Amino acid sequence: MNSEETELDLGKAADAVVGVTADDDGDLTDMLGELRVLLPSAQLLSAFLITVPFNSGFANIVASEKTVFLATFTLSILSLVLLSAPAVQHRVIRPLTDRAGFKRLATRQIVVGAVLLAMALTLATQLVLSTVFGHGVGIVFATLTGGLLLLLWWVLPKVLRAKGHM
Template identity: 35%
Template sequence: MSEPEADDRERLVRNLNELLQELRVAQAGVQILFAFLLGAAFTEPFRDASPFQRALHLVTVMLATGATALLTAPAAWHRLLFRHGRREQIVRAANRFALAGLALLAAAMTGAVALVADVVLSGWWAVALGGVSGTLYAFLWFVWPSRLRHDDQR
């Protein structure tokens, strides 16, 4: 193996390992949220939930489901393809899955905040607190890093 090929291989191994480590952090968050959402549906107070709260709960469960699928897909891809010389494709797909999974996780967390706010405070507070939560995730997870990347490209 030539030196540039070895460097590319090492870079891909490092990229994949870093990505899988990052996903472990996100997976813990989505698992906790998912458990909360699943458990909430089987509680006594949930029986009294309004149609809006029930719909918001179901949408949030589906967002968390999508986030879980996307954030765990890179591990499945790696396990199925790791001895087939497909590391570059795995890293490329895993990066896309991770970004989409984080977007769905942010939306699910926003939905969970809005749901809890609607139960505790009701009305426009739920929308306001959900909006603040969603804005915070969007800014910290996507807007700010994108601006830094854009500045680096100049």
């Protein structure tokens, strides 16, 4: 198998994971609506995290919490980059000659951005609640947050699609 065949196979696998089909018409309206929900979440979390190190109490947090902060901040910024990338790419590429192909690429970026955002939200929950209520409470609520995000963002849509409800 050559590298071109491998790339095509990986592309097909990614399309299956994110739910893009060969008959996708390339309409970008639904994608725009989805980004209107995800982008502000990533922006708000990133903005909050940018201010944290400048807070006087940041110097007092333990090294493990600083590591969690670093991971949270990195995931949040990466999610923001991936979620905003389709808009910039759309503007730079215009006019689109392959709307369905662009939508497949953008969908992959949005899904990866959403995964990173879910991870950042989970870690942010752990960071805040561990600081306020203690490490145990932070871990419990971060686990619940991550589980809820996994259930609502990934498992439920896959189950509904498999049952033919969506």
